Amino acid sequence: MPSTRFETASEDETIELGRRIARELPSRAVILLIGNLGAGKTTLAKGIVEGLGAVAADEVSSPTFTLIHEYSPRVCHIDLYRLETAAEVATLGLDELFDRDAVVLIEWGERFPEIMPEDRIEIRLEPRGDQGREILVTKP
Amino acid sequence: MKILGIESSCDETAAAVVEDESRVLSTVVASQLDTHGKYGGVVPELASREHLRAVVPVVRSAVEQAGAALEDLDAIGVTSGPGLVGSLLVGVTYAKALAFVARKPLIGVNHIEGHIHAVVLEARSGGQEIGYPALALVVSGGHTHLFEVSERFEYRLLGKTRDDAAGEAFDKVGKLLGFGYPGGPVIDQLAPYGDPRKVRFSLARMKGNPLDFSFSGLKTAVLRWTEARELDGELAERRALLRRTPRPTRDQWLAVTPQSTLDLLAAFQQTVIEELLRRIERSAGDIDAQTVIVSGGVACNAGLRKAAQAARLPYPVLFPTPGLSTDNAAMIAAAAFRKFRRGEFDDFALRAQANLTLA
Numbered sequence: 001m002p003s004t005r006f007e008t009a010s011e012d013e014t015i016e017l018g019r020r021i022a023r024e025l026p027s028r029a030v031i032l033l034i035g036n037l038g039a040g041k042t043t044l045a046k047g048i049v050e051g052l053g054a055v056a057a058d059e060v061s062s063p064t065f066t067l068i069h070e071y072s073p074r075v076c077h078i079d080l081y082r083l084e085t086a087a088e089v090a091t092l093g094l095d096e097l098f099d100r101d102a103v104v105l106i107e108w109g110e111r112f113p114e115i116m117p118e119d120r121i122e123i124r125l126e127p128r129g130d131q132g133r134e135i136l137v138t139k140p
Numbered sequence: 141m142k143i144l145g146i147e148s149s150c151d152e153t154a155a156a157v158v159e160d161e162s163r164v165l166s167t168v169v170a171s172q173l174d175t176h177g178k179y180g181g182v183v184p185e186l187a188s189r190e191h192l193r194a195v196v197p198v199v200r201s202a203v204e205q206a207g208a209a210l211e212d213l214d215a216i217g218v219t220s221g222p223g224l225v226g227s228l229l230v231g232v233t234y235a236k237a238l239a240f241v242a243r244k245p246l247i248g249v250n251h252i253e254g255h256i257h258a259v260v261l262e263a264r265s266g267g268q269e270i271g272y273p274a275l276a277l278v279v280s281g282g283h284t285h286l287f288e289v290s291e292r293f294e295y296r297l298l299g300k301t302r303d304d305a306a307g308e309a310f311d312k313v314g315k316l317l318g319f320g321y322p323g324g325p326v327i328d329q330l331a332p333y334g335d336p337r338k339v340r341f342s343l344a345r346m347k348g349n350p351l352d353f354s355f356s357g358l359k360t361a362v363l364r365w366t367e368a369r370e371l372d373g374e375l376a377e378r379r380a381l382l383r384r385t386p387r388p389t390r391d392q393w394l395a396v397t398p399q400s401t402l403d404l405l406a407a408f409q410q411t412v413i414e415e416l417l418r419r420i421e422r423s424a425g426d427i428d429a430q431t432v433i434v435s436g437g438v439a440c441n442a443g444l445r446k447a448a449q450a451a452r453l454p455y456p457v458l459f460p461t462p463g464l465s466t467d468n469a470a471m472i473a474a475a476a477f478r479k480f481r482r483g484e485f486d487d488f489a490l491r492a493q494a495n496l497t498l499a
Contacts, residue, residue: 038356038359038364061303061305062303062305062308062356064308065150065281066222091226093226
């Protein structure tokens with residue numbers, strides 16, 4: 001699986017990287033954003049969502065409580081942080097989202113690999129110092 | 141005139157009957173807190189199933205407790221968004237069925253507008269005038285929004301969170317430190333025992349709109365604080381306490397929480413309060429607000445209420461009573477009155493809208 005490694009030095013650079021990643025995405029994709037609390041998953045999502053032309057980066061906020069943010073019929077952002085079992089995730093109707101011609105960004109989705117499609121993109125984020133991030137993009 | 145309100149946008153199934161926009165005749169909330177406590181959060185599958193199970197008895201007991209019958213109602217108001225589609229659908233579908241069978245007008249209500257109307261309702265029942273324009277801060281686990289509210293209840297969004305909601309930050313910090321769910325009330329209970337000066341957190345620096353909020357940096361700072369310390373022992377003790385006692389008392393928590401952690405909680409809570417109050421003051425000045433309304437689950441926070449009072453602001457700052465701060469249906473009925481007066485009714489095409497906005 002081909003991986004590409006990036007480094008960003010600030011939040012703004014992470015958002016900019018998101019815009020760049022967005023330019024190379026197909027119209028249908030499931031993207032897992034993988035990293036600990038505070039790793040920058042929502043920050044990178046801001047750039048991707050804006051890069052896809054859905055809404056501005058400032059409009060993208062954490063879906064932890066709301067679970068699903070649909071920024072346009074073709075871009076949605078999901079957070080499974082609060083869910084414990086695959087049965088709970090199943091009731092969110094993710095299959096229907098995966099079947100759409102849409103880009104689906106998922107935080108904490110790696111905890112439920114059996115539910116995630118095989119041909120997914122995985123993006124791993126790790127802090128490097130205070131503001132910096134190392135970001136590894138793995139495509140199927 | 142009596143309106144029945146129904147709310148099921150997130151984790152509470154609720155129904156209430158409100159009379160003449162000022163008297164809460166009944167308010168019933170089937171709290172799912174005990175179900176969720178086991179899972180560390182609001183679980184949608186459970187939520188949806190619980191809503192389905194609860195909606196009929198909850199509505200029935202709200203109507204009964206109001207000493208009313210379905211035919212006495214003048215309208216049915218229901219939350220149509222924002223929220224989880226599966227949860228919203230339960231309330232919306234049930235409200236439509238009731239409206240159809242009882243031949244009553246149906247009114248879809250925005251959940252966030254409902255929170256603002258919780259305060260309007262209580263002000264009216266207490267004979268207190270709300271001056272306009274008002275500033276409204278709706279602050280909960282899912283929302284942190286500042287609105288300008290005109291006398292005609294037109295809304296203008298002044299600022300909102302760009303990452304985590306304030307209540308979400310409380311909840312994640314609570315979970316991170318082993319206090320279970322929901323973290324906010326426990327942190328609020330324990331914060332007075334800590335010294336907020338012992339831990340320094342910086343305030344968020346906003347580029348662009350200075351009235352927007354950000355709590356993700358603060359959450360990360362708490363995570364770094366925990367990583368820099370050996371907390372395994374106290375975390376294990378607190379988790380064991382939670383297993384023994386689903387809802388520990390303040391003294392039980394204090395027994396398993398060292399002073400350094402209490403200081404952290406105090407500093408965290410004080411920082412969140414400062415972020416909220418600074419933006420209230422700044423935006424209230426900008427719009428020349430005559431009243432400030434604070435509503436949503438975080439409005440229950442005793443530290444926030446105390447700080448708002450101590451700030452001696454030049455306009456009244458109104459909070460709902462705790463029962464009307466968190467999700468409830470009296471606020472939905474209250475908001476429906478205003479739409480009733482304007483003739484803003486919905487037909488059976490009313491949809492549950494997950495991302496419904498207010499402004």
